[in-house]
Amino acid sequence: QVQFVESGGGLVQPGGSLRLSCACASSRRLFSTYGMGWYRQAPGNQRELVAGIAVGGSTNYADSVQGRFTISRDNAKNTVYLQMNSLKPEDTAVYYCNTRPVNYSWAQGTQVTVSS
Numbered sequence: 001q002v003q004f005v006e007s008g009g010g011l012v013q014p015g016g017s018l019r020l021s022c023a024c025a026s027s028r029r030l031f032s033t034y035g036m037g038w039y040r041q042a043p044g045n046q047r048e049l050v051a052g053i054a055v056g057g058s059t060n061y062a063d064s065v066q067g068r069f070t071i072s073r074d075n076a077k078n079t080v081y082l083q084m085n086s087l088k089p090e091d092t093a094v095y096y097c098n099t100r101p102v103n104y105s106w107a108q109g110t111q112v113t114v115s116s
Contacts, residue, residue: 002026002034002104004097009110012087020082020110022097032075037100038082040093040112051082052100064090087114 008020020038024031035054041047051061051071059071070083080097094109 001028002099004104004107006095006097006107006110009095009112011113011115013116014088014114016087016114017083017085018087018112020084020095020097020112022080022082024078024080024097026078030075031078035100036071036073036080037098037102038069038071038080039096039098039102040091041096041109042090042093045093047096049100050095053080084112087112089114 003025005023006020008018010018012018033055035052037052038050039047040050049062050065051059051069053059053071053073061069068086073080092112092114094111096106096109098104098106
């Protein structure tokens with residue numbers, strides 16, 4: 001089983017930045033052996049993949065965040081990050097991390113609200 005604790009969300013004005021963190025606890029496998037992803041769900045919408053990072057470090061992004069968001073990982077700290085710049089109101093959502101593909105239960109996520 002893998003457990004996730006997301007943090008770093010908040011209220012930010014359009015154009016602002018936030019850095020999300022996700023601490024992972026795995027009872028069986030090393031964190032470094034998992035592909036990881038950041039996902040988000042806005043009210044009334046399905047949960048979607050925002051960014052992914054593979055075991056080898058390659059990354060991919062949803063078109064809507066390409067060039068604005070950066071995913072990274074620190075295997076020594078069992079943590080994955082999401083740097084979000086140039087935030088837009090449409091980025092407002094609850095942000096979650098999980099493995100990629102998704103194999104484990106979702107945690108509570110962290111709320112990101114972009115509003116003036």
